Amino acid sequence: MKPVTIPFFISHHGCPHRCVFCDQRAISGSSGALPTAEQIYGKIDLWRSTAGDRPLEIAFFGGTFTALPEEIQAGLLAPLQPFLDERTLDSVRISTRPDCIDAERVAWLSERGVRTIELGVQSMDDTVLAASGRGHSAVDSLAAIRCIKEYGLMVGAQLMPGLPGDTPISSLASLEQVISVGADFIRIYPTVVLQGTELAWRYEAGEFIPLSLERGVALCKILLQRSMRAGTPVIRIGLQADHGLNAESVLAGCWHPALGQLVRSQLYADLISHVVPPGRLVTVYCHPARLSDVVGINRTNLQSQLERGVQMLIVPDATLQKEELKVHTEESSITCSIIKDINYSIHEV
Ligand code: SF4
CATH class of the missing domain: 3.20.20.70 (Aldolase class I)
Structure with missing residues (x-):
């Protein structure tokens, strides 16, 4: 426990x-x-x-x-x-x-x-x-x-x-x-520029360019996937939002109050885009603990798939592993995994 x-x-x-x-x-x-x-x-x-x-x-x-x-x-x-x-x-x-x-x-x-x-x-x-x-x-x-x-x-x-x-x-x-x-x-x-630190002075002097949120998520998803492949848990991604961090204390860098969820959501989005051709109606089954990651913050994954012409119904299924999805279309049903079925190149970040 x-x-x-x-x-x-x-x-x-x-x-x-x-x-x-x-x-x-x-x-x-x-x-x-x-x-x-x-x-x-x-x-x-x-x-x-x-x-x-x-x-x-x-x-x-x-x-x-x-x-x-x-x-x-x-x-x-x-x-x-x-x-x-x-x-x-x-x-x-x-x-x-x-x-x-x-x-x-x-x-x-x-x-x-x-x-x-x-x-x-x-x-x-x-x-x-x-x-x-x-x-x-x-x-x-x-x-x-x-x-x-x-x-x-x-x-x-x-x-x-x-x-x-x-x-x-x-x-x-x-x-x-x-x-x-x-x-x-x-x-x-991922590095965040905090007010009052030496990094903040360097940033304001133009001597340090922090990771943007977008690049940070792209990098973290690769790091997370590599850790999962190795069987080493990543217990936290991003600084906790519920303390002294806010728009005033964070000057720049890769910070989001739910960065870990953003990163996991991106892995599932990439997997769905990889296995589902555009213009399909699909039912996606996922582990119940991963439902909100598969849907995405503010339903972003549903929205981005709609832009590809993919309509998704997402259904919890406790028989699946957390890293797995079962994707059911009119023609086929496959089980796929964010660990095994997508390959990233670090050079794309
Ligand atoms: S808490 Fe860690 S990172 Fe912060 S000043 Fe001390 S040694 Fe450096």
């Missing part, structure tokens, strides 16, 4: 410097103060009462957890230990930088209930990392992923297509490298 995640945002705590694109306070909407033990207890009690039977997980996001002084890390993890011992809390998740991971730190965290570490990999291209002021290399990310896996913990890789110096080819290569070294899951955050 998927755990309920109780998030604590420790905005920028532990960060050795500010990366050029980053403003965790805008991203999380949090003041950034470290939570007290009382606040942690209070939030666990609150969420426990609404989680039902689902396991609970505590997550510390938005800073560099493992670069905090050890007594502060210990102070954040100590209130969780009684809940972990009595199994009312299932696990702990932290996020950190690849150059702030080593065997000693992973062992220490593992002893205190940490089961998942998310790494801000961002890119596996050293030129991109340097241009983005990250202060670490791709080798650091490879070593960190391997180290976390050696201790049997889950490791997630956050990637940021569209950083300074990045290209679709290097974004895809970054994804393939983190998958090949064993990342258990991926988050894809």
